[in-house]
Amino acid sequence: MTSSLLFNITTFAYLISMLAFFVFLASRTKVLGSAAMIVAYGGLLAQTFAIALRWKESYDMGVGHAPLSNLYESVVFFSWTIVLIYALLDIKYKYRVIGAFVMPFALLGMAWAQLGLNTGIEPLVPALQSNWLLYHVVTCFLGYAAFAVACGISIMYLIKAGCEESADKQSDTGLLTMFPPIRVLDDLNYRSIMVGFPLLTLGIITGAAWANYAWGTYWSWDPKETWSLIVWFVYAAFLHARITKGWVGKRAAWLSIIGFAATIFCYLGVNLFLSGLHSYGK
Amino acid sequence: MTTPKKDVLRSLWDAFCSLKLTMFLLISLAVISIIGTVIPQGTPAEEYLATIGPAKISLYKALGFFDMYHSWWFILLLYLLTVNLVACSIKRLPHIWKIITQPVTVMEDGLERSLTNVATIKNSNDPVQLKEQITAFLETEFAEPVVTETGGTLHFFAQKNPWCRLSVYFVHLSVIVIFIGALVGSLFGFKGYVNILEGESISKIMLRSGKELDLGYTLRLEQFSMATYSNGAPKEFKSILTVLENGKPVPGYANARVIVNDPLTYKGITFYQSSYGDASEYLFTATDLDGKNPVSLTVGGQSSAKLPDGSSMCLLESTPDIAPYSPGLSGPAANVEIHKTDGTSERFVVYANHPELNIEHAKNHGKGPVLHYKGGEKHMYTGLQVAKDPGVGIVWLGCFLMVIGVYTAFFMSHRRIWVRIQNGSVTVGGNASKNQGAFQLAFESLVGRLKTDLNKENK
């Protein structure tokens, strides 16, 4: 058994889970929802083993390090954290439909990683040889994952709120009755961000601590740092939106979606579009 | 009496206390910060400036776009945020403080109507016994109650975590603490860099501002080395440094190892491995075929030298002794590459102890100059970032406050329970500052247990 085979199984499980969630949404067959969730749990388990195995494989190759060192490994880890956070949400609140809006993010990550990225295990370059790497990456990605879940929930909120507004009762067919009430969606959105925001805060702080330790500057307005701060500002705005008149409901849902878009840009966009303009000393 | 002036002050104060301003500032900061991630900051590269043209360059310069995070308008936004934060806190804190220090211990009708969690239990126990029962129940199941008696009615009040209402203010305070730390760092700290050649010492460094700074001691680079993985990727950059005071090595700071992610700190100044380079020097002489017109040449490890005929020479590798590679020969030798003016190039070995081979090579390849190798020395230099920041501790304190504050703000809540005994019925009311759903469940379970408790004792 290799980690690479297990990652393929994971990807397949997430695909099946997502499709089952879609059919569940359309058919309202309860059993399908549970089946989709079980497959997702199976995938999560396989992925957990795969990550641990890859960790061990890197030691067998003599370049041992946590599997968080390049784009492939981080995308895989991101996808793992998304399913993990969603699983926790499911255990606590049991709103199955949310899976139809969250599993696509996890599948997208795994499919891209397995098909489009270089999967080789590489040795760590000097800049990454630090324990801070683990603390920093784990906190950031758990935060990102909570934001991904919040984004999925916000999309559901906007769809449901939009349909309820267009008084045309005929149009809100079966699909929407499956959704939790918008009040609940709003609350779940807030709860996910309540998990994500402290983690992002910790992620930025551990990043700053690491930068200070390794380079002597805790903040240098590097594009990646700046974008993480932008994400933080957006979610800080979201938290205050809830206690500001005129900012609750749809606007808050939009803030959550914009926040996740900024998160993705911070994670991928900065490397794809802005690198080369500015990079760390060495 | 309100004068117009007071009205202006009043509305200014209200503006600074408003959460709409907070939303505006947070979103503006998020959007404006994007500029500096798209436009390079600091001293932009020539190639970049060439792509945007002179009109944009002067516009960007005037707007401060090349150093936007230190521009007056960005700093102004941060100040506005701070003022907004402080004003909001000043406005709300007294009210919160009152909730914490002067709790409402009696549930009147008005309060009861404002509560979402209220339950009534019928009970005809003896009032004195009931009082004891409820006091004991609250003590074990929730928190120690305060009992008040007004006109024959008994009131109980118990609360948990009242202080967690302050956590939001700690979060806000932490933002200000971090700003103070940053300010201290920029006023009393510095950032700079220094390059040191192997075997040489420095006691001055270059600051980012372009000024020189005297360290007050001396730093010597004993050795720089670099290791690679088998696939050629870099594995380690290592400088061996010695700190000297009055020419003598400081105990504990001799031959200190500095690698990426593991700096050296001495007297509050920290040195970080940041870059490196080759400063080796190799000496050659070029002469005509007959040995006339000798010209001395120095080639660096990473540079090239011009030969008298206009071609350029660079060094590929060198050795202090050629014997192991070419049996029968001895002494230093260098493998060089010559780029001729006609665009062709050639590679060959130049010797120190075998001038006849050098001449022979030149004769076989046209009339070009004869090269003789004089030997050289391999020298690396290390590039260190140098920093001192006395504000860092304050920044970490702020970060610590923020993390603790955010967690308590989100995951703890101030929970209050009121109980009233009146005319044989026990009324329970409850309120939580956060997470109403979870509190409702806890409240229902508490009331359930109280019910069984009272009935049990009744029997």
Ligand code: HEM
């Ligand atoms: C312009 C600056 C800011 C102002 C004026 C402001 C104001 C406020 C106010 C009035 C509250 C409500 C307090 C209450 O419920 O009694 C609040 C809550 C909060 N603020 Fe701020 N704030 C600012 C910036 C920030 C920033 C930068 C953060 C970043 C961490 C932050 C984090 C929070 C949190 C976590 C809460 C609690 C929200 C909740 O309970 O859902 N604030 N803020």
